[in-house]
Amino acid sequence: HLPTSLTEIKDYAFENCSALTSITIPDSVTVIGENAFKECKSLTAVHLPTSLTEIKAYTFVYSSALTSIAIPDSVTAIGESAFKGCKSLTAVHLPTSLIEIKDCAFEDCSALTSITIPDSVRTIGKSAFRGCKSLTAVHLPTSLMEIKDCAFEDCSALTSITIPDSVTVIGENAFKECK
Secondary structure (H helix, E strand, O other): OOOOOOOEEOOOOOOOOOOOOEEEOOOOOOEEOOOOOOOOOOOOEEEOOOOOOEEOOOOOOOOOOOOEEEOOOOOOEEOOOOOOOOOOOOEEEOOOOOOEEOOOOOOOOOOOOEEEOOOOOOEEOOOOOOOOOOOOEEEOOOOOOEEOOOOOOOOOOOOOOOOOOOOOEEOOOOOOOOO
């Protein structure tokens, strides 16, 4: 149980808490540090505060039991490798406030089957969805400008994708090994 007076969770605060299964972060929290829940291998449920504006780098990296996540409408950026290696993650709700999905954000989320990227997103970072081997459906927004290197590399279940007219750059190996 976290107190409602809490305003910040610092870097590495709960790193490797292997018995932690769920956590509700109170709405008073505005900052969650990098690697805060790194390798929490039993963590299946997280309630994120509505005051959060960014999911920082490596926040949930290798939290391999996490099955779904609802990212609050206040979040504008998902940091580098934020959910990398979350191999049980099947569902992600991305808010309409989101502007950027940074490098490796969902890399190796091998159970993720579909993703709808909101119209507010302009850039999909390098290797953002690389290795998402179960990903069959991706909805790209009409406002998207750049798909960086290796963004969807090794998404071997992806059968079709519509790239909007707004895209000006498709990076190297962006769809490599999409068999």
